[in-house]
Amino acid sequence: MALDPNPRLWVAEKVSHGYVADYKPFSFVDGEGVRCSLYVSGCLFKCDGCFNEGAWSFRCGKPYDDALQEEILSDLAHESIQGLSLLGGEPFLNTQVALRIVQGLRERFGRSKDVWCWTGYTFEELCRDSDDKRALLAEVDVLVDGRYEHAMRDLTLPHRGSRNQRVLDARASLDADRAVPYLGVADPLGRLGDAERTGLAGAA
Numbered sequence: 001m002a003l004d005p006n007p008r009l010w011v012a013e014k015v016s017h018g019y020v021a022d023y024k025p026f027s028f029v030d031g032e033g034v035r036c037s038l039y040v041s042g043c044l045f046k047c048d049g050c051f052n053e054g055a056w057s058f059r060c061g062k063p064y065d066d067a068l069q070e071e072i073l074s075d076l077a078h079e080s081i082q083g084l085s086l087l088g089g090e091p092f093l094n095t096q097v098a099l100r101i102v103q104g105l106r107e108r109f110g111r112s113k114d115v116w117c118w119t120g121y122t123f124e125e126l127c128r129d130s131d132d133k134r135a136l137l138a139e140v141d142v143l144v145d146g147r148y149e150h151a152m153r154d155l156t157l158p159h160r161g162s163r164n165q166r167v168l169d170a171r172a173s174l175d176a177d178r179a180v181p182y183l184g185v186a187d188p189l190g191r192l193g194d195a196e197r198t199g200l201a202g203a204a
């Protein structure tokens with residue numbers, strides 16, 4: 001069973017060391033289109049069956065630095081790249097890294113490149129959490145949210161591993177003050193997760 005933190009209990013500036021586990025340019029698997037994927041290091045949720053236990057450590061990989069920031073921004077400039085994907089580990093417990101690259105993207109490309117982010121937090125939890133988490137949420141276009149629940153594992157769902165997880169239009173969700181599904185997502189089987197079918201109740 002994954003851990004359920006109270007709002008503001010986990011603080012990025014206390015747990016993150018600014019490390020990243022991996023960076024993959026020109027990825028086809030982390031969201032829609034061709035993307036640059038950044039995997040930050042460290043996660044506290046400890047979901048049973050996590051696909052990436054190796055990235056639970058906040059010292060996994062190497063420190064994020066100016067050279068990698070510039071490499072990613074340079075790759076994003078390529079016309080075939082649709083946007084940036086933030087994965088983990090937990091991006092919202094590494095807001096020092098995640099905000100830095102997202103703000104760099106917005107300064108250079110505005111909204112012409114999109115940002116997808118995978119998180120163990122739910123949208124509702126992030127809305128109640130700290131300023132840095134809400135600042136990152138405000139820059140995300142598509143949020144794939146919620147813990148991975150092994151009992152609800154379904155690998156036929158696009159972009160997520162278990163049926164409680166949701167693919168949300170983050171900007172529309174913030175505007176509406178409730179979780180709004182992302183409608184652009186391709187789903188060849190026409191399936192939604194349980195949370196979407198039941199009216200987008202909180203995933204946690």
Ligand code: SF4
Binds near residue numbers: 043053
């Ligand atoms: S939130 Fe994601 S990275 Fe963290 S333990 Fe759960 S599945 Fe793994």
